[in-house]
Amino acid sequence: MRSVAETRVVQEPFGPGPAQEPFGPGPAQEPFGPEHEPPTDWIELNMGPQHPSTHGVLRVRLKLDGEIVRDADADIGYLHTGFEKSFEEKTYTQGITFSDRMDYLAPPINNVGFVMSVEKLIGVEVPARAQAIRVMMMELARIASHELWLGTAGLDLGVYSGFFYAWRDRELVLDLNESYSGVRMMTSFTRVGGVAWDLPEGWIEQLQRFIDVMPGRIDDFEAMLTDNPIWHQRLQGIGALSAQEAITTGVTGPMLRASGVDYDVRKAFPYCGYEQYDFQVPLGVNGDCYDRYRVRVQEMRESLKILQQVVDTLPAGPWITSDRKVALPPRSELSKSMESVIHHFRLVSEGFKGPVGDVYAFVESPRGELGFYLVSDGTNKPYRMKVRPPSFCNLQPLKKLVQGVLLADVIAIMGSMDFILGDVDR
Amino acid sequence: MVVGFAIVAAWELVTAVGVVAFRKPMYNALSLVANMLGLAVLFLMLNAQFLFAAQIIVYAGAVMVLFVFIIALMNPEADISFRPGGTEWVYGVVFGVIFAALLAALLFNRGLTGRPGAFTPEVIAAAGNVQTIGTALYTRFLFPVEVTSVLLLVAAVGAVYLAMRRIR
Amino acid sequence: MGELTLRPGPMPTGRAAGPTPLNALGDNVLTTTLDKVINWGRSSAIWPALFGLACCAIEMMGTVGPRHDLSRFGSELFRASPRQADLMIVSGRVSIKMAPVLRQIYDQMPEPKWVIAMGACASSAGMFNNYAIVQSVDKIVPVDIYLPGCPPRPEALIDAVVKLQRKIRGEPLVKRPA
Amino acid sequence: MALREIFLGPLYIARALATTFKHNTKPIVTIEYPERQKPVPPRERGRHILHRYADGLEKCVGCELCAIACPVGCIVVEAAENTPEHRVSPGERYAKRYEINLLRCIYCGMCEEACPYDAITMGPRYDLADDHPDKFIAVKEDMLEPLSASLQDTARPSGAPSAQAVPRKW
Amino acid sequence: MTLDVVVETLIKAVIVIGALLTGFAYLTLFERKVQARMQQRPGPNRVGPWGLLQPAADGLKLFFKSSSAPSSRDRFLYLLAPMISIMAALASFAIIPISGPGALNLFGHSIGWYVMNVNIGVLWYFAVTSVGVYGIFLAGYASNSKYSMLGALRSSAQMISYEMALGLSLVPVFILAGSVRMVDIVNAQHTWWFVLPLLPAFFLYLIAGIAETNRAPFDLPEAETELVAGYHTEYSGLRFALFFMAEYINMIIVSSVATIVFLGGWWGPFGILPGPWWFLVKVVALLYVYVWLRATLPRMRYDRLMALSWKSLFPLSLAMMMVTAVVVVAAQGTL
Amino acid sequence: MPVPAYTFLLLSGAVFTLGAIGFMVRRNPLVVFMCIELMLNAVNLAFATMSRYLNSLDGVVFAFLVITVAAAEVVVGIAIIVQVYRAGRQMDVDELDLMKE
Amino acid sequence: MLVQRLGNRFTQALRESSDFRGDLSIVVDPSSVVEVARYLRDEEGFDYFLYATAVDWPARDPRFTVVWEVRSLANKTRIRIKTTAAMPEPHVPTMTEVWPAANWHERETWDLLGIKFDGHPDLRRLLMPQSWEGHPLRKDYVSFGEPVIFSDQKLEGLEPDAIRG
Known part of the structure; x- marks a missing residue:
């Protein structure tokens, strides 16, 4: 079986050759960047693709002057998965499963973003209960994602226990995911026009317990870190972006808000009924790593507030649209109505078609604005699906942020960016 | 021994x-x-x-x-x-041998003379080696110690100055 | 300098522990007992390489987390340097760009070493049947344990580790119900 | 700032230490997996189960909708006609060959949703690790409910699962 | 030096080395267990009862692990470095008296509770640790890898800097005890442990000692997230184990010295326990602090670490020294 | 059986001679520096020997002072070498003639 | 209206505009796309760059549609700027001088679709290895890995006993 890949891979040499660096693909032949002709006593340090602090397989090549970083070049693509090509080969419904795996820290939000683009293209109304379920899943995902960020960014800076506490709390979210959708992470819970299932019995009570227990857990974190002088030393004033720079470099999400730009998709362009809920958008002042930490912690508390409001106002009713052109008929109808059976067969085997056109739909992921640019040529598959990944945009200013800082600060800065390589590389 | x-x-x-x-x-x-x-x-x-x-x-x-x-x-x-076979070696070894010979000659011709002092091993052990030397340093040899400390200070300052990077 | 060649099928996996000098002595009682002891030591102290790729890496972290606690098996010491690791958990999809790096890390690990292909992507490319992904990691490194799931639950990873321990000790992997 | 850190810093460090120390008194949250197991929710998406009717006939009619719906293409179904002598399912046809490559499968549940007869559902089992890729090609007999257990209808209607748990099979 | 003294010293050395190696092994387990408990999980518990055989399994595995090393290494120094590390670590324990005050009478010999009672006392400890720097530095140098080299540079700079503070923080104790011999220092604490009058010095010593052993929050040389594994990145198998061993034994030694110098060594209140047990209890308590700090605190940044040493600890220990001297002289009434 | 003072002094002389040879032969400034240290060490040995055999403390104290002075000297010397090396990447004492101009 | 203002100002360059599902998009002539972009940034306040990409229409000529989308944070509006690029060497001007954030997005577009951005400061491959041939997101690029293995093509013909357990 010859694959396309097989013919292409052979160029890059590897192996236990005379290369001095243990973790890079051999000697660096590639040009470093456009402009630099560095002084000779700078050393080039190759961080990654396998390096504990790159949160995956990012490779950063650093020019070091002693311990001071003079230049950096992020080499991404070590997790390039070809999502955009894969989307083109699958129907809209099948595509939902792909959207999970992009930003694997917040799959529900990806699911929602993906189906929102399809819904916008074909113009489907989503029932209120489905919207509320989506909001709950998304906010849970946001909390889980920020928890994991807190754990790993802390671990990068040496907070060992924080990682474990974060995982203890994240498991609660995963339990909720699991009892709702049957899996811990890759929920694939949305369908075009709603969600796949209604909430199971007892789920709301489970969620309520989570909402009750969580503030104390966040307090524990804050007791450990927020005022800790070592934590201050590591984060304050490191990797600062001013508001103007943040906009120019195109960063998004907590990074943008830490710089003081009041932009949150949930507030600016409410979707899924976010306008009904009362919550604040936490803002930073200095745009440094510490502000990013504060913003994320505060966002977790705000998410809990939203969750409480959704629980209190959860509407009854259907959880998926009754439009038989896009949504599967209920199982109970299959045995009764021939029409339903035909719809079922058509939808499963062919899917539905969208009109010709292109739309851009976007949601607020834990990392910022996650957008899906969908081009349709009228068939049952996306003609082109471009994802605007927030991590990609947040990673872009890395070069600018790390110039002139110490090697140890690179870790703090990369940690504070909260990029997910699956999201960056797609 | x-x-x-x-x-x-x-x-x-x-x-x-x-x-x-x-x-x-x-x-x-x-x-x-x-x-x-x-x-x-x-x-x-x-x-x-x-x-x-x-x-x-x-x-x-x-x-x-x-x-x-x-x-x-x-x-x-x-x-x-x-290089192991360079001319420096010849000069170096020749000078070295002459020097060593002179030293040895000096040593064997003159013999070791001197007046034994009071600090026998037993005396030192009784007071403690560190204590004895400490006492000597800060009483009899106070002036050399002070001079040395000034020297150290000057050296430290000088070294810092020399090795200091011009801040870019 | 080796070259990366993608093999059509899985790499042959020999005896898991690899050749030990003791094997050369033949199977008398003493060496087999010693072998057992060594294999016990090896199976009880599997240190994985700190090496996460994609979604499965998150569940791998979850396995270390307090709910599942991989440390019970003595395997929580994730070593950042491959030279100190025994086990490579290929947790996630391996892109073609990553493949040489992965192989290099594998080569840097000292014998005896084991590989768990965690998740559908690592074991068979899963849903990513496309240009960018190495279609199953067993084309670049020999895999000892395949673990399906997308991503597998932490319990499943623990199960894989336990099965790897059995494999190292030379026991059958699947204990059939009586 | 600096003064605050000098005077209050040790206090805050002490508070951090107290926080970790406090956790010594909290219960251990670990579920020791191979012996104990977290109860699997009814919707658990583990290894697939092919169901039978209460009379022992298979539910699958070999319509291949699951194979079409699968985003991965890891299901292959070959249908054959039922004959009066060899009746496997109540419908016209039955699945002569039903295979799932469990290694490729991403456990997304699309097959379960596509099946009009609830013939295939995702089961509770996830301890599937093994040492050769060929061992993961689950054929029909691997996934089919055993006849003895088929007297009660264990299918959960996908889409609206009941709270009743799927009986554990291992 | 008679023959029986030599034999006695050798036997004691063997015992101490054996105890240290066992201590190292169980210290790793202790660390994993204690840390796990703080994180609400059980920690290693499968290998043997309560995981007690875990260190044995680790050791066995590392012993029979083949080694993998970079091809561009400096072969001789690469081999030498871990040996220097472990020898320095083991040698420093020689001066630690674990009990007293009297000698142990066995087979008609009176045997001291120490390998040797040198009259330079604590200076021996400093001398030996300063040699230990070479182990770490050469490891980084010989590996010929940038991560190792950076780790080694950081580590040796850190150790040298903190040695100053470490040494100076002990000077008040020497002033109070009037001796540098370990046994004399402990005996001087019969009524009051020095930790009471010299609390600041104790904290200075503890901070400097943690930094000296490269432990969290000062574990920059092997800061995993920055430098992969620091100076021992390129070491594997048994040689890596030697570094690991040296680090943990150094922890034990720092704790032992602190016990002796500040916590009254084998003296315990009410005399409920025999001397060695008191010693052990105090050392384990200090080791618990080590683990506790590691579980809690973020890692410091390298330049802050050096600044802490030179700008805070060093002047503070000097000041502490002077204050103690003045107070002692004033108390003696000779001022 | 005590070792006679002569042997110590002979050893000291031999080490001193070796240091002197190195000083003359080597060109790398760092190695030259090390040879100087070697000579200083030899002198220290002589000091300590005489101190021991004459039951006096003067030798020990002087050896101690020599160690201190040597430390100071090395610090400054190495700083100079580093500066010179940075300026011209020159590692040969014969070629170092900065002062000439 | 924005489109009118644009139309008045760039009579030649603006080819068409559409408002599909509330998404405003304009198609601009490649030669003046930077000019339009600069106008949008300076006069209309479109300060926040969203993404750049391209769409491959093999049947059309010119074959590629290149898309940039920007947002005005203050006005809460978005605009999609489209232009075209033709084979055999599709190229369009770069937007990096107008919106620096376009840098990586354009590199990615070059990498995956092979659109050259004239004047881009650092146009290297971003995601694929530097030595990769071809541009994977083009429609004529065959993206196929391996077929799923079933029991008729087992690798070594072992009995699947694991799953029966």
Whole structure:
């Protein structure tokens, strides 16, 4: 079986050759960047693709002057998965499963973003209960994602226990995911026009317990870190972006808000009924790593507030649209109505078609604005699906942020960016 | 005792040759470290325990680490101009032999003379080696100690100034 | 300098522990007992390489987390340096760009070493049947344990580790119900 | 700032230490997996189960909708006609060959949703690790409910699962 | 030096080395267990009862692990470095008296509770640790890898800097005890432990000692997230185990010295326990602090670490020294 | 059986001679420096020997002062070498003639 | 209206505009796309860059549609700027001088679709290895890995006993 890949891979040499660096693909032949002709006593340090602090397989090549970083070049693509090509080969419904795996820290939000683009293209109304379920899943995902960020960014800076506490709390979210959708992470819970299932019995009570227990857990974190002088030393004033720079470099999400730009998709362009809920958008002042930490912690508390409001106002009713052109008929109808059976067969085997056109739909992921640019040529598959990944945009200013800082600060800065390589590389 | 001395003396000579003859500066430096450790053992044999500690802490632990640091950082190539068969060797060895001969002649002709002092090993052991030397340093040798400390201060300031980077 | 060649099928996996000098002595009682002891030691102290790729890496972290606690098996010491690791958990999809790096890391690990292909992507490319992904990691490194799931639950990873321990000790992997 | 850190810093560090120390008194949250197991929710998406009717006939009619719906393409179904002598399912046809490559499968549940007869559902089992890729090609007999257990209808209607748990089979 | 003294010292050395190696092994387990408990999980518990055989399994595995090393290494130094590390670590324990005050009478010999009672006392400890720097530095240098080299540079600079503070923080104790011999210092604490009058010095010593052993929050040389594994990145198998061993033994030694110098060594209140047990209890308590700090605190940044040493600890210990001297002289009434 | 003072002094002389040879032969400034240290060490040995055999403390104290002075000297010397190396990447004492101009 | 203002100002360059599902998009002539972009940034306040990409229409000529989308944070509006690029060497001007954030997005577009951005400061491959041939997101690029293995093509014909357990 010859694959396309097989013919292409052979160029890059590897192996236990005379290369001095243990973790890079051999000697660096590639040009470093456009402009630099560095002084000779700078050393080039190759961080990654396998390096504990790159949160995956990012490779950063650093020019070091002693311990001071003079230049950096992020080499991404070590997790390039070809999502955009894969989307083109699958129907809209099948595509939902792909959207999970992009930003694997917040799959529900990806699911929602993906189906929102399809819904916008074909113009489907989503029932209120489905919207509320989506909001709950998304906010849970946001909390889980920020928890994991807190754990790993802390671990990068040496907070060992924080990682474990974060995982203890994240498991609660995963339990909720699991009892709702049957899996811990890759929920694939949305369908075009709603969600796949209604909430199971007892789920709301489970969620309520989570909402009750969580503030104390966040307090524990804050007791450990927020005022800790070592934590201050590591984060304050490191990797600062001013508001103007943040906009120019195109960063998004907590990074943008830490710089003081009041932009949150949930507030600016409410979707899924976010306008009904009362919550604040936490803002930073200095745009440094510490502000990013504060913003994320505060966002977790705000998410809990939203969750409480959704629980209190959860509407009854259907959880998926009754439009038989896009949504599967209920199982109970299959045995009764021939029409339903035909719809079922058509939808499963062919899917539905969208009109010709292109739309851009976007949601607020834990990392910022996650957008899906969908081009349709009228068939049952996306003609082109471009994802605007927030991590990609947040990673872009890395070069600018790390110039002139110490090697140890690179870790703090990369940690504070909260990029997910699956999201960056797609 | 004699056996111990013979071993250490041989060690001293071998490592001293190593300091002179290795081509990689790192090995020179490490030979010197080994030499100093051996010397410290000799000090121990001479009942100078404080000197033993000082030798290791200051020389092996600080000064030579500095050397090793610099060598590792600058990573100078092995001495290219230094060849085992060069003419320097002839001059060097000839001078060295003459010098050694002179020293030996001096030593054997004059003999060791001197008036024994009061600090026999028993006296030192009674008061404690460190205590005895401390007392001596801060009473009889106070002036040299002060001068040395000023020297150290000047050296520290000078070294910092010399090695300081121009802030870009 | 080796070259990366993608093999059509899985790499042959020999005896898990690899050749030990003791094997050369033949199977008398003493060496087999010693072998058992060594294999016990090896199976009880599997240190994985700190090496996460994609989604499965998150569940791998979850396995270390307090709910599942991989440390019970003595395997929580994730070593950042491959030279100190025994087990490579290929947790996620391996892109073609990553493949040489992965192989290099594998080569840097000292024998005996084991590989768990965690998740559908690592074991068979899963849903990513496309240009960018190495279609199953067993084309670049020999895999000892395949673990399906997308991503597998932490319990499943623990199960894989337990099965790897059995494999190292030379026991059958699947204990059939009586 | 600096003064605050000098005077209050040790206090805050002490508070951090107290926080970790406090956790010594909290219960251990670990579920020791091979012996104990977290109860699997009814919707658990583990290894697939092919169901039978209460009379022992298979539910699958070999319509291949699951194979079409699968985003990975890891299901292959070959249908054959039922005959009066060899009746496997109540419908016209039955699945002569039903295979799932469990290694490729991403356990997304699309097959379960596509099946009009609830013939295939995702089961509770996830301890599937093994040492050769060929061992993961689950054929029909691997996934089919055993006849003895088929007297009660264990299918959960996908889409609206009941709270009743799927009986554990291992 | 008679023959029986030599034999006695050798036997004691063997015992101490054996105890240290066992201590190292169980210290790793202790660390994993204690840390796990703080994180609400059980920690190693499968290998043997309560995981007690875990260190044995680790050791066995590392012992029979083949080694993998970079091809561009400096072969001789690469081999030498871990040996220097472990020898320095083991040698420093020689001066630690674990009990007293009287000697142990066995087979008609009176045997001291120490390998040797040198009259330079604590200076021996400093001398030996300063040699230990070479192990770490050469490991980084010989590996010929940038991560190792950076780790080694950091580590040796850190150790040298903190040695100053470490040494100076002990000077007040020497002033109070009037001796540098370990046994004398402990005996001087018969009524009051020095930790009471010299609390600041104790904290200075503890901070400097943690930094000296490269442990969290000062574990920059092997800061996993920055430098992969620091100076021992390129070491594997048994040689890596030697570094590991040296680090943990150094922890034990720092704790032992603190016990002796500040916590009254084998003296315990009410005399409920025999001397060695008191010693052990105090050392384990200090080791618990080590683990506790590691579980809690973020890692410091390298330049802050050096600044802490030179700008805070060093002047503070000097000041502490002077204050103690003045107070002692004033109390003696000779001022 | 005590070792006679002569042997110590002979050893000291031999080490000193080796240091002197190295000083003359080697060109790398760092190695030259090390040879100087070697000579200083030899002198220290002589000091300590005489101190021991004359039951006096003067030798030990002087050896101690020599160690201190040597430390100071090395610090300054290495700083100079580093500066020179940075300026011209020159590692040969024969070629170092900065002061001439 | 924005489109009118644009139309008045760039009479030649603006080819068409559409408002599909509330998404405003304009198609601009490649030669003046930077000019339009600069106008949008400076006069209309479109300060926040969203993404750049391209769409491959093999049947059309010119074959590629290159898309940039920007947002005005203050006005809460978005605009999609489209232009075209033709084979055999599709190229369009770069937007990096107008919106620096376009840098990586354009590199990615070059990498995956092979659109050259004239004047881009650092146009290297971003995601694929530097030595990769071809541009995977083009429609004529065959993206196929391996077929799923079933029991008729087992690798070594072992009995699947694991799953029966």
